[in-house]
Amino acid sequence: MVDGEALDAGFFSRWMLAAAEDVEREADRLTELDAAIGDADHGGNMRRGFEAVRTALRTDADGAGPGTPGAVLMLAGRTLVSTVGGASGPLYGTLLRRAGKALGDAETVDVAGLAAALRTGVDAVAQLGGAAVGDKTMLDALIPAVDALPRGFAAATAAAEEGAKATVPLQARKGRASYLGERSIGHQDPGATSSALLVGALARGGGA
């Protein structure tokens, strides 16, 4: 998959399946990160949600899967909302639902279009959760990733990973980690970490 190519529903499905794999593999690490400054469930939450997304994509529309990029993201988002719970369920669910909605019923979308749609989703996340960059949340990975996305998947992935790492020295101002005050400093945000996984899985949307 060259970044400039037209991305179809198959690409989006493969992206979600790749994300599900990464989440599955990294679930324990996400939980460890959440144990340090949260409540030790982020890995389980993401695993449960993306496992359900995997199932939903398989069984939707009689096994054929949703037919458009927008439909894939909306299905994934709805599934996350109705299976994850916690803070990350509504937030990731909103991210994908709103991005999907923004894509409308186009059959394919280019990277610039994807970036624009994801920006709509990220804005919705910021509005829903009231957080901004620097609050030590998933936004710290998502926003730089969306900014970098027009430069390609690799750039977006690097930006997301950097953004996630950059949460380490921050004091949390939103989510559970904010309860720790200064003690939240020195730990990487679990949601920013899972966001980096999701963005990183984009590059594998072409394969697998």
Next chain:
Amino acid sequence: MVDGEALDAGFFSRWMLAAAEDVEREADRLTELDAAIGDADHGGNMRRGFEAVRTALRTDADGAGPGTPGAVLMLAGRTLVSTVGGASGPLYGTLLRRAGKALGDAETVDVAGLAAALRTGVDAVAQLGGAAVGDKTMLDALIPAVDALPRGFAAATAAAEEGAKATVPLQARKGRASYLGERSIGHQDPGATSSALLVGALARGGGA
């Protein structure tokens, strides 16, 4: 104090005070032993009881203390019954009350008389608790001690200590340790251990 001498109320008070000291010093060890095969309270029980005996002996009869050997033992026994609780409270209380009662109101008593009185007390313990030698209880120290007592305090002490040690390989048949079945084997009985302390304190009845 030579073993053949006449033992007066002062001797008996000093015996009890010496026992209280020994119990205080060894309380943690008694609790450790009880933790292994019982409920980890024997040291506390004995300490509380003998602390109360100490107070009772000091405050009885306007500070003069009880006037006869029998009165000392009966006061100590009553005090143990009303402050210790557990199995050891009624058993040690009965031992001393019955021994004291057997001494009547004699002003002094010789070692043979003491041995006879203690035998009465030990018999009462055996009857009350339904235990016999070899059941891994305080009787395994008390009975050999009373048997040896006519040969002097040192002999009684040695017999009690040997009896206590001899409980190690036994399987308990009475008291809490019996609940452990074969797992009670290999541990020294806490009550037999505290009995050895009591008998050992006899030799110090003359001093302190």
Next chain:
Amino acid sequence: MKMLINVPESVVPDALRGMAAAHPELAVDPDSRLVVRGDAPVAGKVALVSGGGSGHEPLHGGFVGRGMLDAACPGEIFTSPVPDQMARAAAAVDSGEGVLFVVKNYTGDVLNFDMAAELAEDEGLRVAKVLVQDDVAVTDSTFTAGRRGTGATLFVEKIAGALAEEGAPLERVEAVARQVSEASRSFGAALSPCTTPAKGSPTFDLPAGELELGIGIHGEPGRERRPMMTSGEIADFAVDAVLEDLRPDAPVLALVNGMGATPLIELYGFCAEVHRVLAERRVPVARTLVGNYVTSLDMAGASVTLCQADEELLRLWDAPVATPGLRWGL
């Protein structure tokens, strides 16, 4: 850490099966994860629905029954339930008089209950929400997620539940719930962390000889770690922290709450110290509840919740309640 469980994955549904077995008076559905009053919907009655992550038992499922909640939706351990589940609960108990959602103030609970309220309203239900935010260990500002909801949840559910049972309309039930929420403050301390089944090891390290002050109910570390304190010192600290935020000019309802693994004998000893401090601060205590009610799995420790209570709140507190976790007068 050893647990009395089958596999970590099934802890929540397994517990719901047990609730179903032990409480035939409730309608417990382990699959759709609902605990509902057996006689719901109760005609003419406003319905109370609460829920949140599991691991805080008896909260919330143990507070379902006459005089308290109509339904509870338990999520995964420490994870807010999902909107569909909440909306299903609302639909199951609504008698037409409307539904009050009792929501502990956590980002996850707030977002999911908001979505559930939208779903329920789409189905034509009248929904009101009350936020419980009593934990003074957390500063409430626009730069934080706000105070956490902890022990006061029990007060809100009991008192609003009693009013709903009397047939009061949604607006009044909501108002009293809000009054209780606003009149309540809590502070907690942990002597040991807890272990979630999924993680299988303690959520934080707490060395011997230290305790955490200002903990929540999700195994998160507290605001501060200190050398171990006595029961009396902890009571001083906790009560003063609460009274800094709540200056009662009426007698208080007091909850001396265990975090899950602290034995009742210790909680009662702590209760004595809490009463001592309150007496020293000249705060009269109208009622005291002692026990493990709003817990954090197997965490050892305790929290204190005080609620300034007028005569009406005390009357509603004393009103009959019949739930697995709280029961009197019935």
Next chain:
Amino acid sequence: MKMLINVPESVVPDALRGMAAAHPELAVDPDSRLVVRGDAPVAGKVALVSGGGSGHEPLHGGFVGRGMLDAACPGEIFTSPVPDQMARAAAAVDSGEGVLFVVKNYTGDVLNFDMAAELAEDEGLRVAKVLVQDDVAVTDSTFTAGRRGTGATLFVEKIAGALAEEGAPLERVEAVARQVSEASRSFGAALSPCTTPAKGSPTFDLPAGELELGIGIHGEPGRERRPMMTSGEIADFAVDAVLEDLRPDAPVLALVNGMGATPLIELYGFCAEVHRVLAERRVPVARTLVGNYVTSLDMAGASVTLCQADEELLRLWDAPVATPGLRWGL
């Protein structure tokens, strides 16, 4: 081990001060260590007195109140109270109709209650005693101290207490107490030892990955140590151990009891497994009580108590009770 206490020496009186503060309806005397119904002696009513070592809360002090005990005498931690204390309790609650001592079968409790009965009888009271000896982990023979008294104590105190509340004479109250005692059997397992305040460290070592089967309620090791089992396997083992001794031909009352530090969510999951095994063994369950009721300080684990119950016992079980630890119908 950290505890929420002041000093180990005052754990029992401190807890009694807390009970006094939280339960104005009881007459609690921390100095003479008595917990007494506020309205005692109740005219025309046989009085029930129980007691034993502390550390098993809510047993026994938490079971004082209408429909259950008239008085409880708490001893030191795991140490039977003393005869004077028991006799004082009896004198405080006797209305002239006589007193029933409910005694758990431990050498210390038996000897002290025997002496107390003598003291009370010397004062002209009529005293009857019932021995609770339900723990099947201990073989009952003349070469042992007999089966321990554990969870069945709750059944005996609740059911005999209900009958006494109805005004039945001492002989009938004693007879029903004995019937319940004889119809009840228990088995327990520990996932962790407990720590007594005086010792300050666990009463035994239990390595990760192992559990103790056949434990009592005093932190003593069990009969057998095994590799860790699932909740379902423990339920199989415990229920079968009980049913080997008790072959019910009537529905049973079931107590799924936590040892103190096991969270309710785990107990409910265990309850589901206990019900599963009972269904497989074709033993119908009439009532189930789940919770930490007969505990062993901060021990983690659970026990199962079954009582074969006829209609009359179930009626008395369902009768109103109002105590800090068990409450319904009032």
